[in-house]
Amino acid sequence: MGDVKVLGFWASPFSGRVEMALKLKGVEYEYIEEDLSNKSPLLLKYNPVHKKVPLLLHNAKPVAESLVILEYIDETWPEGPPILPKDPYERSKARFWARFVEDKCMPAMWKACWSRGEEQEKTKEEAVELLRILDSEIKGKKFFGGDNIGLVDITANFIAYWFGIVAQVVGLDEVITKETHPNLCKWIEEYNNCSFVKENVPVKDKLAEKFKEGIQAAAKSSPDSAS
Template identity: 70%
Template sequence: MAEVKLFGFWGSPYSRRVEMALKLKGVEYEYVEEDLNNKSPQLLQYNPVHKKVPVLLHNGKPIVESLVILEYIDETWGDGPSILPKDPHLRAVARFWAKFLDEKCLPACSKAYLSAGEEQLKAKEEAEELLKVLDNEVKGKKLFGGDSIGLVDIAANFVAYWPVIIAETLGVELITKDKFPNLCAWMDEYVNSNFFKEHLPDRDKLAAHIRTWFQKTSQVKR
């Protein structure tokens, strides 16, 4: 068995976060692609609570939840760039923004994409209010981590890449340069970075996946 194994799904921003962190640290690992419609017994064994990807297996011991995994990688492999700042206050700030992304921004954006009519208009307004906060936070910065890749940049991969493809695929546009100039500048920096580009899903494949996922989700909601 490989010392480090990652159970993930190619189209999941959460799985991609972990791949970014492992590559940033130079950690060799075995990748196991999961079929989310037919999850493997190993995935269910290693993550019996949430039954989701990603799961990092290190020396036979599972670690789950992407933000928890990112911190584990940073603490376990000291070589390579730090994912979290060394300063305790800055570490706390980075954790705050990572949680803000997962607990506030991503659910609000998902609701805006999946709703319709008046409900969608309200959901878009709520999502845009949160995105304004992010836009202000990255103002004057190359990356959320300053000049180097950090926890928040890795956690924000969904914001950097997925909304553009969702807008093209579903016709629902949330992030525009006129409303979010700083966030869009960060997105441009992100998708044009050699490191980040290597860890983003194929554009056409992701668009097809989003289209299928949206159709299935819409049918369930009906």
């Protein structure tokens, strides 16, 4: 197994992906919390390109970027429950949908949360339409990975858990509803009620408070805010 360390940030869905994958595989690891406003020498040494979390250190060898780390974990510890399907075609599909969540859905959802006025309506509709595509993909399945949590489910942890908390804090509603996304809503409920997931996500109240702090800090640093 070797020495395994995770450099992360407790409120990050990206860090959450890596920890969930390691726990799914039953891999023991040391977690190192990063102060993102004062990044550690260890993080800067082993991830000098992006200087971001999460970062996996396996026998002092760094692996960066959460989706890359998930595949590395799956390949390095094959004895645990699979994160990606064994069939090459199914693996390619899982990678495709994971990238769709990462590159399309999440940016649109973040924009909808932080934009205002007419721009928010536009970004919200963009998010709704992208999530409709994801809704079609999950139709008739318990998880994106079939009967068990897999790559796409772990990648979409922000959609299932984090987004609802952020949206509530910023007062954004009607993005994911049973009327517009019935299959996705069913998946979200299934995912969040899974005992394994419940054990490995941040406490909602603590996460909401962190987002409120972020909003207040952003407001204070805005050039339009009072001096």
